[in-house]
Amino acid sequence: MQTQTAINTFIEETGSWVASQLEACTRCGMCAEACHFYQATGDPEFAPVWKIELLKRAYEQRFTLTGKLKLALGVDKPIHDEDVLHWSKIIYEACTLCNKCSMVCPMGISLGPLIHDVRTGISKAGAVPADLMAAVNKQMEEGSPLGVTDDVYNDRMEWVADEWEVELPMDQRGADTLVVFSSIEIMKFPENIAAIAKILHKAGEKWTLSRKGREVVNFGFYEGSPERTKIIMGRVFDAAKELGVKKIVVTECGHAYDALRWTAANMMDVPAGIEVTHIVALLGEYVKTGRIKLKQGAYNDGAITFHDACKIQRRGGHIQEPRDILHILAPDSFKEMTPNREESICCGGGGGVIAIKEADPIRYAAFELKIDQIKKAGAKTVAMSCSNCRLQFVDCVQHFNLDVKVAGLSQMVADALEE
Ligand code: SF4
Ligand code: SF4
CATH class of the missing domain: 3.40.50 (Rossmann fold)
Structure with missing residues (x-):
């Protein structure tokens, strides 16, 4: 493993924008409550602000007087191999890059992109989880x-x-x-x-x-x-x-x-x-333009809800389209989960997390938040527009033995097309 390469990458990544983001943090801790992995476990290491700590340490130790003093006085330690390996676990297994944390930060810090920068440094050091x-x-x-x-x-x-x-x-x-x-x-x-x-x-x-x-x-x-x-x-x-x-x-x-x-x-x-x-x-x-017509009320199999995907709905803004469709397909039985739309909680399997076997326990723990939301909505079916979310839902429905159907939105539309 090349820890120095990781440090050099963090330094190279730290232009004025990254430096201003790192300096702006007041350590208020509000981002922690936004993260589904923190919510599910209460583990302080899963707080978003802690996930960027390695980047912050590299920045402070190289560029700031405080960081240099802390290092000289032994208050802070240089970044070692074990730090890179430890953060590799935290940011690949307990972060889906869902970016919800960025939304709540009162200082406007873009935590998701900064965590992605930490992944870049760790990837250059050759410490990406094997799976x-x-x-x-x-x-x-x-x-x-x-x-x-x-x-x-x-x-x-x-x-x-x-x-x-x-x-x-x-x-x-x-x-x-x-x-x-x-x-x-x-x-x-x-x-x-x-x-x-x-x-x-x-x-x-x-x-x-x-x-x-x-x-x-x-x-x-x-x-x-x-x-x-x-x-x-x-x-x-x-x-x-x-x-x-x-x-x-x-x-x-x-x-x-x-x-x-x-x-x-x-x-x-x-x-x-x-x-x-x-x-x-x-x-x-x-x-909307009438290029396809859907059968009104085609879905009649109990209450249905919609899972907003982080990258399609929160990032992409495609919040209304699925709702317009579901209001046609299930006018009386569509129920929102809470929170929803851009404030929705990630399914827990995105960002490559579902591909890492060692992340399974925390991935399942994060999904329990989703189970709670589905139950509160009284839904029997959960529709979604991301197949990675769908893989996580299908796996978790089986893992937790839930009586819930998982549906792809495109399939629902295809099944309801007017001839
Ligand atoms: S919410 Fe923003 S300011 Fe507060 S600890 Fe998290 S990153 Fe820092
Ligand atoms: S991007 Fe999502 S998963 Fe990653 S720390 Fe922020 S809230 Fe948690």
Whole structure:
């Protein structure tokens, strides 16, 4: 492990913006109560402000008189290997980068992006948890963390087309829209692919899939590696450029949406004239403009609630679209969880956490907050627009033996299409 590399990375990352953020903290502790991992365990090490402590120590020890004095007097210690390993556990296993903490900080400190910076330093030091790193390496080598190689992609798409009798246009130059699925959908929720194909067909969208840009998930982004994040996003952008599309639609994956929609522009040359949007935005637009019509009250299986995904609803702002849809599908039985919309609590499995086996106990602990919310809403079904959240919900429903159905919003829409 290269601890000095981590420290150097923290120093390089600490420009005036980061320094001003670190200096602004008053240690009020308000961010702690916003974090689902802290709420679930009460462990002070899971307080968001503590998660950026390593970055702060590197900054203070290099740039501030107080930090240098503390070091000289032995009040503070230099950063050692064990610190990097310890923070690796805290920030990869007990942070989903959900960014709720940033919303509550009275000093306006962007804790989520700062924690992401800590991930970058730890990634450069080679101290990323082994399970997450294995998934990153698989994606770099095979194109997908879940083994969706060229052959697997072709086989799965052929099978989906046959099984659900849908058309899946592939590598169509001249299409308007490139649709990129996540490997979670390809391998675990293939019915989502069929549902989205059905909706796009009904709306008359001129769309295509791409073998080259076949995976939207970005494990380099979870890892915090700018280099690998760019390479993975580049595969999608290159495919979009080659096909000449005007729009990239990210399907049910929140982090991929964050990466392609916002992060990319700060990291690399993104192709001009190509809009990046999310499937839930497209569904909302289709319903609003009448391009698809849904059967009123099509959902009639008890109370239903909606789980807001951190990157799609809080970050992406697509809060109203799912509600507009659910008010059509379940006009009398849609119930909100509390808190909801941008204040919603993360499912606990995002940010790569679900890929790390050692994080299972804390991931389940965080989900107990969600169980409480579902119960209070009296919901029998939870709908959502992120397949990573859905994976966490499906796993936790099984783990806790809950009598709750988990539903993808696109599938609900596809099932309710008016002929
Ligand atoms: S809420 Fe903001 S100011 Fe308060 S401890 Fe957390 S980061 Fe610091
Ligand atoms: S980003 Fe989310 S998970 Fe991470 S510390 Fe903040 S509230 Fe907790």
